[in-house]
Amino acid sequence: MKWNQAIKDYQNYLKIERGLSPNTISNYSMDIQKLVGYLEEQGIVENAIKIDKDTIQQFIYEIAKVVTPRTQARIISGLKGFFIYLVFEDYREDNPMDLIDTPKIGRKLPDTLSEDEINELIAAIDLSKPEGERNRAILETLYGCGLRVSELINLRLSDLYFDEDYIKVTGKGNKQRFVPISQVNQKYIDIYRNEIRVHLPIKKEHEDFVFLNRRGKQLTRAMIFTIIKRLAETIGLKKNISPHTFRHSFATHLLENGADLRAIQQMLGHESITTTEVYMHVDRTQLNKVLKEFHPRKKDA
Numbered sequence: 347m348k349w350n351q352a353i354k355d356y357q358n359y360l361k362i363e364r365g366l367s368p369n370t371i372s373n374y375s376m377d378i379q380k381l382v383g384y385l386e387e388q389g390i391v392e393n394a395i396k397i398d399k400d401t402i403q404q405f406i407y408e409i410a411k412v413v414t415p416r417t418q419a420r421i422i423s424g425l426k427g428f429f430i431y432l433v434f435e436d437y438r439e440d441n442p443m444d445l446i447d448t449p450k451i452g453r454k455l456p457d458t459l460s461e462d463e464i465n466e467l468i469a470a471i472d473l474s475k476p477e478g479e480r481n482r483a484i485l486e487t488l489y490g491c492g493l494r495v496s497e498l499i500n501l502r503l504s505d506l507y508f509d510e511d512y513i514k515v516t517g518k519g520n521k522q523r524f525v526p527i528s529q530v531n532q533k534y535i536d537i538y539r540n541e542i543r544v545h546l547p548i549k550k551e552h553e554d555f556v557f558l559n560r561r562g563k564q565l566t567r568a569m570i571f572t573i574i575k576r577l578a579e580t581i582g583l584k585k586n587i588s589p590h591t592f593r594h595s596f597a598t599h600l601l602e603n604g605a606d607l608r609a610i611q612q613m614l615g616h617e618s619i620t621t622t623e624v625y626m627h628v629d630r631t632q633l634n635k636v637l638k639e640f641h642p643r644k645k646d647a
Contacts (some may be wrong), residue, residue, distance in 0.1 A: 356378070461599065467578065476560070481577075498589070501513065506535070574591075
């Protein structure tokens with residue numbers, strides 16, 4: 347089996363049977379393509395069925411020289427999934443990744459913004475320009491609802507249930523969830539929708555998407571990154587932020603103010619509570635506060 351065919355079959359499996367998003371499938375595919383690129387550079391003629399552990403081990407040794415341990419771990423994880431699939435489909439009898447260890451990496455704590463920093467970023471938006479109202483609504487929604495950037499750009503008018511104070515969000519694997527949305531957030535979306543968006547030359551295939559560019563087309567992920575980077579430069583913010591920083595801040599601020607971890611899990615759309623628990627490590631002062639308030643020994647100290 348040629349590599350191109352093996353990768354294509356794997357992509358179909360991830361899409362149809364695993365229900366993964368196009369972005370996730372693309373990331374998995376790139377990990378395999380790195381291995382294929384290495385084989386071509388070294389003149390190694392081994393297909394997906396014949397490649398052995400030693401060859402893969404050598405590839406991992408080489409990439410370890412140029413990537414971080416975290417990236418190396420991700421590539422190894424991607425390859426493991428690919429070869430598990432090949433064994434599952436009876437293309438191979440063995441998994442050459444079985445004895446290959448993933449490098450130990452520390453848990454990376456999410457970067458967050460303070461409430462003042464978020465307010466400063468939003469205040470820096472130029473509301474004299476038509477896209478200003480849109481950008482304010484975007485940042486308010488990222489922070490107010492904890493959305494991933496892919497969830498934001500795919501948010502539709504038909505997903506807005508403002509009478510019930512909810513929006514419907516389509517997350518990873520096309521899984522849908524309902525997320526509460528505040529009155530303030532609704533107000534800014536309505537201003538953009540009723541005063542700016544209605545005047546755009548909207549293309550028919552994009553008419554249900556909430557956030558559009560000036561040509562009436564759906565916004566891209568890259569555009570959201572650019573909007574945020576430019577605002578950070580405007581206020582001289584030294585932190586390296588992205589759309590995901592607002593999602594992290596959403597979860598962290600909820601936890602700091604006493605929100606239940608499982609409620610945060612549901613709003614973020616995390617399949618496992620373990621993923622959400624990373625926010626427990628962000629602000630240890632909150633944990634000390636809980637101990638001092640509720641533990642009997644600390645009360646008497």
